Amino acid sequence: MGMGMRAMARIGGNFALTALAAFAAAPAMAQELVGQPTPGGLGLQPGASVLAHEAAWFHNVVLMAMMIGISVLVLGLLLWIVIRYNKRSNPTPARWSHNTPLEIVWTVVPVLILVVIALFSFRLLFAYHNAPEADLRVKVTGNQWNWGYEYPDQSVSEFISNMLPEDQATAQTYRLAADEPMVVPVGKTVHLLITAADVIHAVALPAFGIKVDAIPGRVNQAWFKAEQTGDFYGQCSELCGVDHAFMPIHIKVVTDAEFAAWVASKGGSMTKAADDAAAAAAATAEAAPAVPAADAAAPTDAAPAAPDAAAPDAPAAQ
Numbered sequence: 001m002g003m004g005m006r007a008m009a010r011i012g013g014n015f016a017l018t019a020l021a022a023f024a025a026a027p028a029m030a031q032e033l034v035g036q037p038t039p040g041g042l043g044l045q046p047g048a049s050v051l052a053h054e055a056a057w058f059h060n061v062v063l064m065a066m067m068i069g070i071s072v073l074v075l076g077l078l079l080w081i082v083i084r085y086n087k088r089s090n091p092t093p094a095r096w097s098h099n100t101p102l103e104i105v106w107t108v109v110p111v112l113i114l115v116v117i118a119l120f121s122f123r124l125l126f127a128y129h130n131a132p133e134a135d136l137r138v139k140v141t142g143n144q145w146n147w148g149y150e151y152p153d154q155s156v157s158e159f160i161s162n163m164l165p166e167d168q169a170t171a172q173t174y175r176l177a178a179d180e181p182m183v184v185p186v187g188k189t190v191h192l193l194i195t196a197a198d199v200i201h202a203v204a205l206p207a208f209g210i211k212v213d214a215i216p217g218r219v220n221q222a223w224f225k226a227e228q229t230g231d232f233y234g235q236c237s238e239l240c241g242v243d244h245a246f247m248p249i250h251i252k253v254v255t256d257a258e259f260a261a262w263v264a265s266k267g268g269s270m271t272k273a274a275d276d277a278a279a280a281a282a283a284t285a286e287a288a289p290a291v292p293a294a295d296a297a298a299p300t301d302a303a304p305a306a307p308d309a310a311a312p313d314a315p316a317a318q
C-alpha cells in the first residue's frame with residue numbers, strides 16, 4: 001500500500017514536472033522558429049502578420065481562459081458532489097426535483113458565454129474580410145498535387161511550385177520547402193486570390209493566420225502583410241488525394257529591391273499597372289481626336305490619372 005502510494009506520488013510529481021517544463025520551454029523554443037513548426041512545440045506558431053496575432057490572442061486569451069474556467073468549475077462541482085453527497089456522508093438523499101432559479105442560471109450563463117465568444121469572433125472575422133488596399137495580388141491555384149502562382153499586376157505568368165525532394169531539403173523543412181516559392185515583399189499588403197483546378201485544396205499558412213479553401217470554379221480571398229523577411233511554410237489543408245501531404249505552400253518574404261529583381265528574373269515588370277493605365281489613356285486619346293493634344297498627353301505622363309481622362313467624356317455622352 002505504502003509502495004503504491006509512493007509510486008503514484010512519484011508518477012504524479014513527474015507528470016507535473018514534465019508539464020511545467022513543457023510550458024516553460026514552449027515559448028523559448030517557439031521564438032527560435034518563425035514560419036515553420038517547432039519540434040516539440042506547444043500551441044500556435046508565432047505570428048508574423050497582424051491576423052495571426054489577433055487569431056492567437058483570441059485563442060490564447062479569450063478561448064483558453066473560458067475553457068480553463070469552465071473545466072475548473074465543472075471539476076469543482078464534480079468533486080463537491082462526490083465528497084459531500086456520497087452514500088456514506090449523505091445516507092438519506094433528498095427526493096426533490098426541479099429548481100427554477102437554478103435552471104434559469106444554467107440556461108442564461110452559457111448563452112452569455114456564447115455571446116462573449118461571438119463578439120470577439122465576429123471582430124476577428126471582419127478583420128479577415130476587410131482587407132486593406134492591396135499592394136500586390138497573387139493568384140494561387142491548387143492542383144493535384146502542387147501549387148500554381150501568378151502575379152497579374154506584374155505580368156508574371158503562372159509558375160508551378162513543387163515540393164523539394166528529400167535530398168534537397170533539410171530534415172526540418174522536408175515537405176515544407178518548395179523549389180519555386182511564392183515571393184512577396186515585406187511590409188506590403190498581399191491579396192491571395194485562391195482557386196483550384198481539379199479538386200478542393202486549401203491554403204494554410206500558420207504564421208500569417210491563413211487557412212482558406214481552394215475550390216474549383218470559385219475565387220476565395222485571403223490577405224496578409226508580412227512583418228519580417230524569411231521563409232514561411234504552410235501546407236495544403238484539405239484532403240485532396242494521394243499526394244495531399246506533398247504540396248507545401250512556401251512563401252519567401254524579401255525586401256522591395258529583391259522582389260523587383262525576382263520579378264525581372266521572371267520576365268515581369270514592376271510597372272505593369274502603370275504601363276496598362278498609360279496604354280489605356282493613349283487609346284482614349286486616339287479614339288477621341290477632338291481632345292486637344294495637351295490634354296491627351298497629360299494622362300500618358302501621369303499613369304494613375306488615366307481613368308480621369310475618360311471620365312469627362314462619359315457624362316457628356318449620356
Ligand SMILES: [Cu+2]
Nearest residue numbers: 201236240244
Ligand atoms: Cu491539396
